[in-house]
Amino acid sequence: QSALTQPASVSGSVGQSITISCTGTSNDVGAYNYVSWYQQYPGQAPKVIIFDVSNRPSGVSSRFSGSKSGNTASLIISGLQAEDEADYYCSSYANSANVFGSGTRVTVL
């Protein structure tokens, strides 16, 4: 089971929107609507920000949204804020396994 492919880094200015892609295969991202996204600050445990492709847990900013098309899922951060600077990981269910993406470092310029 290979890691899902994410861009290593994405940057944007405060107020802009950015998109992080997460590309898998027809055995994981493409097969199930069980894609989730996690935000991780240095020295902290990850925290879920999107689950089941496009659902936000209670308390997560509406600036975070998710979508999926075919084998690629996307996380969109709108109205980028300084506190959004962190690492972001996608994850997908893949029947006998779960798999994470390679991770994306978001930098706020």
Add this chain to the structure above:
Amino acid sequence: EVQLVQSGAEVKKPGESLRISCKDSGNTFTSYWISWVRQMPGKGLEWVGRIDPSDSYTNYSPSFNGHVTISVDTSMSTAYLQWSSLKASDTAIYYCARHDGFHSTGYYLGEAGYFGLWGRGTRVTVSS
């Protein structure tokens, strides 16, 4: 507030054995799958494996299968990750995470659920 409480940092030598733990502070331990996730220094998240505490059924990533063992003690509401012979490359932070999520019809998604609750991680250092 329910938490996953992980055991403290460990420093071991290559070849030694180790078991780290993850205790569910609530009273629903057998209702939710638990996964273990590795994060090597400066690197990304890697899924190690998962367990259904209700019957101890496990799945492992091919990358970890045969090198680690995941188990539970339901009387202690605790999940474990253990090694019989550590390598320097096992140096990492290990997180436990609970699988959350329900289908729109109401049934629990089990192993397909997202990682909704995380422990704070256990740092394992293996060095001679």
